[in-house]
Amino acid sequence: VQLQESGPGLVKPSQTLSLTCTVSGGSITTNYYWWTWIRQPPGKGLEWIGSIIYSGTTYYSPSLKSRTSISRDTSKNQFTLQLSSLTPEDTAIYYCARGRTPEYWGQGTQVTVSS
Numbered sequence: 001v002q003l004q005e006s007g008p009g010l011v012k013p014s015q016t017l018s019l020t021c022t023v024s025g026g027s028i029t030t031n032y033y034w035w036t037w038i039r040q041p042p043g044k045g046l047e048w049i050g051s052i053i054y055s056g057t058t059y060y061s062p063s064l065k066s067r068t069s070i071s072r073d074t075s076k077n078q079f080t081l082q083l084s085s086l087t088p089e090d091t092a093i094y095y096c097a098r099g100r101t102p103e104y105w106g107q108g109t110q111v112t113v114s115s
Contacts, residue, residue, distance in 0.1 A: 001026040003096050003106035010112050016084040021096030023077045029054055034100040037081045039092040052079050086113045
């Protein structure tokens with residue numbers, strides 16, 4: 001399975017980030033896979049943002065839940081992250097991955113929040 005993130009590299013504070021993960025080599029509706037968004041801020045460790053599972057149920061990090069929405073388009077085999085009310089602290093490399101403990105990862109996409 002392969003995953004590829006796409007979206008803007010630069011966004012302004014207070015805006016909403018939208019990233020899409022396109023999956024090939026496997027269906028996002030296959031039992032019992034989890035599809036996950038993770039980020040890594042500069043100089044820090046990995047942070048789980050949230051997941052959407054095969055049934056469409058979503059799970060979010062408590063610390064980001066109020067600003068996060070994950071959805072999917074099964075016709076395109078894609079899932080999408082929306083993160084609102086951005087601040088510079090949201091600057092990070094954003095990854096999509098398969099698995100609750102991910103075993104397949106996208107290459108990651110740099111997102112910078114700056115005016």
